[in-house]
Amino acid sequence: MPLAVEQIVLRWGDLGGQWGVNRSVAQIQALLYLSEKPLTAEDIAATLGLARSNVSNSLKELQTWKLIHRVPVLGDRRDHYQAETDLWQMATKVAQGRKAREIDPMVAAINDAVVGVNENDSDISPEVKARLKRMQAFVTTVDDWYQQMLDVPPETLMRLIRMGSKVASLLKFVGVKDRSG
Incomplete structure (x- = not known):
């Protein structure tokens, strides 16, 4: 494996751990993304020095x-x-998966809490009720x-991203007030 590919695979594995993804899963995804041809589980295990069972489980997760x-x-x-090589598709799939696993349950819990709060409930202060609603x-x-x-x-999203803080300036220009302060 070329040194540059090895460095990215190792670093991607480290980042995966920081994002709550198993290091092996992240390394395999990076290896497949950077591979010009499809790889077998045996190829992956040999290249990364991983147990075949670990590779099998990681492939299922991916x-x-x-x-x-x-x-x-x-x-x-x-x-x-073979890995998905369209970066927007990769980002979208990760975002959708994380949203379903992490964000949606939180949204449901907040909605349940708001519904469960009785407006006349003296155990919950008006300020806490207001914070829940916010x-x-x-x-x-x-x-x-x-x-x-x-x-x-995706092309439109990239244009928006490249605009960066110019978007905020544009909103001020059209009369939208900044509420961050």
Whole structure:
């Protein structure tokens, strides 16, 4: 494996750990992303020095996230794997998976808490009730924004990202007030 690829695979594995992803899973995803041809589980295990069972479990997890897929190779009955190489698709799939596992349950819990709060309940102060409602409004707005962004073409999103703080300046120009302060 070329040194540059090895460094990225190792670093991606470290980052995966920081993001709550198993190091092996992240390393395998990086290796497949940087591979020009599909790899077998045996190829992956040998290249990364991982146990075959670890590779098998990691491949299943990556398939669950839809970050890799099996591809047939003529003349070889073994399973070969290839990574999603479209960076927007990768980011979208990760965001969708994390939202479903982490954000959606939180939104449901906040909604349940707000519904469960009795306006006349003396155990909960008006300030706490107000904070719960603000929290609900915030997560609902962010969730709505996320859903809208799924329909925005990647090229448009990249233009918005490249604009950076210019977007805030544009909003001031059209009369939208900044509420961050």
